[in-house]
Amino acid sequence: MTDERSRILMKRLIERSIHEVDELTDQTGLTKRQLEYSLDKINEYVTTEKGSKLVIENNRIILTNQLREQFIAILSDKTYLKGYLMNACERSKYLYLLLFYFLDDYLSINHFIEELGVGKTTIINDLKNLAIELERENIQLVYTRKNGYQLVGNEEQIRYHLMKMIIWDSTENNTVFVYDHFIEKHQIETVDSTKQLVEKYTKRYGISFVENRLTEFLYTFIFLKKRLLSLTANVNPKYQLSALIAMKEYQFSKSILIHFGIEDESARVYLCAWILGLSIGRPNDSTKDYETIIDLVKRIILRFEAISGIRFNNQELVVRQLYTHLRPAYYRLYFKLPIVNPLHTKIRDEYNELFNIVEETLKPIASLFEHPIPEDEIAFLTMHFASLCSSFDEYTTTQKVALIVCPNGIGSSSIVYTELKVLFPELSFLGPVETNEIERLSDSYDLIFSTVPxxxxxxTKKPVYIVSPIMNTREKYRLISDVYTQIGNSNFKLPSVGKIMEIIQRYAAISEGASLEKELYDYLTNQEEQTENNEEGPSLLEITAPELIQLDMHAKNWEEAIRLSAASLLKEGRITRNYIDTIIETAKNEGPYMVISKHVALPHARPVDGVEKLGMSISVLKHPIVFGSQENDPVKYIFCLAATENNRHLNAMAELVRLLDDPQFYDLLDTSNDPNEIYHYLSRKEVLLG
Structure with missing residues (x-):
């Protein structure tokens, strides 16, 4: 008899041979007591040799090779479903699947009791909890004597809830267990047979899915097709666009639906819109929407460069990478499809400055969709820009070769690849690839890093390391220790942060334990280039100075305004004269790229064009000047940026972005005659922003 805790624990245990109990409780959300109980249940379920059961010893759990192989066999074999006990959350999802799929059947409490094998009181409580959950999405769980239990509400919203469930489970929870259980029990068309059919038509029409997006589509479509056959959604009028019908995604949808005897036009258009929001954008395809999407991509890149102070060297690479993400993102936003990014919070924490800059970059784009861009979508784009902003050296080696497996798409895989190259410079890397590539490459690699277990x-019988696409320093620390212990120097051992904390506590009072622990992890992993012990990079206050602030500045035209604003940086030795000339020449060739918002310009060039030291000047024109930006002219406030190669200025840029929304800041710039007053204002704002 198994349950969710046992299943999740087995999946977590096979990732490593040795687990610290405290870390395992953090990862699984179980208390130590619950963990011990689950270990006992697993020990009852598996057959082991004497002395090889799971036990906690010295606050650690050691997994033998024999147990690992048994766990892999158990998790791969669906026979243990028969004795599986669902928890309340799983039962809630299962009830929704019953109501969603058997929409024409009479469903009563007796049906639910028989289906789930639990008592009447449990089912009544489960239905109450499900009803409360659905009410938040304007879906009602209604019972009548005539029709039994039914889902009532907007059909699109009912479908949306299913999609969100599947997206969340297949990504964050990394399990489609409940859905497999339902499909197996009711002998619905299998995932494998549906996949074969879908792949047939994706090849025919040249449509590509990231591995995880394909999984989401397969499971959702298996449950959805019955409703598409018998129920018409009141689809958004936007779905009726004639341009949609001319797309290959529409032909794909039409072919798939005909196979299942569905010829309803609204179903085709609905499915087409959904496919557009899931599939990969390929910049080489001559699609009807290519010009629209590529124009949007270029606008986003230009605005990001203008706000961040970063000028990308390989524009073609940047355009291609962003196009692959932005085409489906465009349709997700346009048709208000589910957007679920389980890494959203982690991305915001680890890339806070960049997230704020990307958020500001996208503000004008939001007007296209008549609603703000969700933070989950901003987080996806932040991952792309994080990978594009990284400029690490390439390393070569004739030693170990590591394969990176990442089914989540180019944003996640680019970040993982970049992080791992820095963590393990002596390894040579293959990939990132999707899971189905591992057999083909079996002789080419020595170990595997994967974002999904x-x-x-x-x-493969090769060392496997499960990594998060966004790793914090503690996770990097653990990964370095695992890899070097298993495949590197057998004598290698990272100092224990916990032990260091214990020693410090013996001799000193610690006022901020969590901060100290994080800094110790940062230092021991030595991953961030922490110049001057500033992990996040310098603040706006640190890259400017009173001598770089000019008020009531007179200029005849935009060129003179830029030269005068940069003059203080030149005088202080932070830039060369060539840097100023490059800004002017770029503006003549590309237009007023530096005008980033109403009345505000941020002139900058690449570090190689003449940056000697990180810095920013602040200039206020006595009389505003037209720069040639129809939308944001005339310019009155000029922030001239000199950024260095390692992107350490992004923290300061994130602060500037927040300042540009502050009316008091503009009032002070307009009325003050003292640069020191401006500088002190920045100092006060830095304290307030923490």
Missing amino acids: NIRLFY
């Missing part, structure tokens, strides 16, 4: 990886 897919059971198939462990069948």
Whole structure:
């Protein structure tokens, strides 16, 4: 008899041979007591040799090779479903699947009791909890004597809830267990057979899915097709665009639906819109929407460069990478499709400055969709820009080769690849690839890094390391220790942060334990280039100075305004004269790229064009000047940026972005005659922003 805790614990245990109990409780959300109980249940379920059961010893759990192989076999074999006990959350999802799929059947409490094998009181409580959850999305769970239990509400919203469930489970929870259980029990068309059909038509029409997006589509479509056959959604009028019908995604949708005997036009258009929001954008395809999307991509890149102070060297690479993400993102936003990014919070924490800059970059774009861009979508784009902003050296080696497996798409895989190259410079890397590539490359690699603990990886019999696409310093620390202990120097051992904390506590009072622990992890992993012990990079206050602030500045035209604003940086030795000339020449060739918002310009060039030291000047024109930006002219406030190669200025830029929304800041710039007053204002704002 197994349950969700046992299943999740087995999946977590096979990732490593040795687990610290405290870390395992953090990862699983179980208390130590619950963990011990689950270990006992697993020990009852598996057959082991004497002395090889799971036990906690010295606050650690050691997994033998024999147990690992058994766990892999158990998790790969669906026979243990028969004795599986669902928890309340799983039962809630299962009830929704019953109501969603058997929309024409009479469903009563007796049906639910028989289906789930639990008592009447449990089912009544489960239905109450489900009803409360659905009410938040304007869906009602209604019972009548005539029709039994039914879902009532907007059909699009009912479908949306299913999609969100599947997206969340297949990504964040990394399990489609409940859906497999339902499909197996009711002998619905299998995922494998549906996949074969879908792949047939994706090849025919040249449509590509990221591995995880394909999984989402397959499971959702299996449950959705019955409703598409018998129920018409009141689709958004935007779905009726004639341009949609001319797309290959429409032909794909039409072919798939005909296979299942569905010829309703609204179903085709609905499915087409959904496919557009899931599939990969390919910049080489001559699609009807290519010009629209590519123009949007270029606008986003230009605005990001203007706000961030970063000028990308390889524009073609940047355009291609962003196009692959932005085409489906455009349709997700346009049709208000589900957007679920389980890494949203982690991305915001680890890339806070960049997230704020990307958020500001996208503000004008939001007007296209008549609603703000969700933070989940901003986080996706932040991942792309994080990978594009990284400029690490390439390393070569004739030693170990590591394969990176990432089914989540180019944003996640680019960041993972970049992070791992820095963590393990002596390794040579293959990939990133999707899971189905591992067999083909089996002789080419020595170890695997994967963002998803897919059971198939462990069948390779090679070391497997599960990593988060966004790793904090503690996770990097653990990964370095695991890898070097297993495949590197057998004598290698990272100092224990916990032990260091214990020693410090013996001799000193610690006022901020969490901060101290994080800094110790940062230092020991040595991952951030922490110049001057400033992990986040200098603040706006640190890259400017009173001598770089000019008020009531007179200029005849935009060129003179830029030269005068940069003059203080030149005088202080932060830039060369060539840097100023490059800004002017770029503006003549590309237009007023530096005008980033109403009345505000941020002139800058690449570090190689003449930056000697990080800095920013602040200039206020006595009389505003037209720069040639129809939308934001005339310019009155000029922030001339000199950024260095390692992007350490992004923290300061994030602060500037916040300042540009502050009316008091503009009032002070307009009325003050003292640069020191401006500088002190920045100092006060820095304290307030923490």
